[in-house]
Amino acid sequence: MSGEETNSGRRRFLTAATTTIGAIGTGFLLVPFVSSMQPSAKARAAAAPVRADISKLEPGQMIRVKWRGKPVWVVKRTQENLDMLSKRDSDLADPNSEISDQPSYAKNEDRSRKPEILVLVGICTHLGCSPTYRPDVAPADLGADWQGGFFCPCHGSRFDISGRVFKGMPAPTNLPVPPYRYLSEGEIVIGEDEETA
DSSP states (O other): OOHHHHHHHHHHHHHHHHHHHHHHHHHHHHHHHHHHTSOOHHHHHHHSOEEEEOTTOOTTOEEEEEETTEEEEEEEOOHHHHHHGGGGGGGBSOTTOOSSOOOGGGSSSSOSSBTTEEEEEOSOTTTSOOOEEEOOSSOTTTOTTOOSEEEOTTTOOEEETTSOBBTTOSOOSOOOOOOEEEEETTEEEESOOTTTO
16 A cells, blocks of 8 residues: 555545534534524413413403413303394494404304303503403493493593494404313313414
8 A cells, every 4th residue: 555545545534534523513503503593481481372260250250361471351251241242233343353363263243162251362452551341331431332341441442242342443453362272161271272273
């Protein structure tokens, strides 16, 4: 074997070894960089679906659940509330939720999977204030035609008991219905449904 063949073999070995070590080193450098682009555990937890126990919810009551940093309301409507829904359609800007992007089960007058249980994101679609739940009928401050619903104290937007906005209000669209599904009769999960799963 000549010296030239020996040097050529060493060069190939050193080139292969250097390339391999360089590739491994590059991998070690890229792992923390790529990992830093992943959401933190706190961010993943904030976007995760949440469960809500609705088993003890009485007619007319509302509970609040936090999902993605937003308040979500779960209201158990009374039969009187349900009976009033179709009577207000002519006063509403979007009675069947056709303007805004809503789950298919929210494109009707009760805007829910089960008529008696309403699930809404509790943020006004005007400027992001949080409306108040006003189930009372004909209170002095809201007038004789008020049949219960949600009132935004920031700019006066009014929503019926299904979260549908009345005509002529500052809020441009109905209150959003988040994705949700029933785990059982007494428990729902907010943040996922059959359409988003």
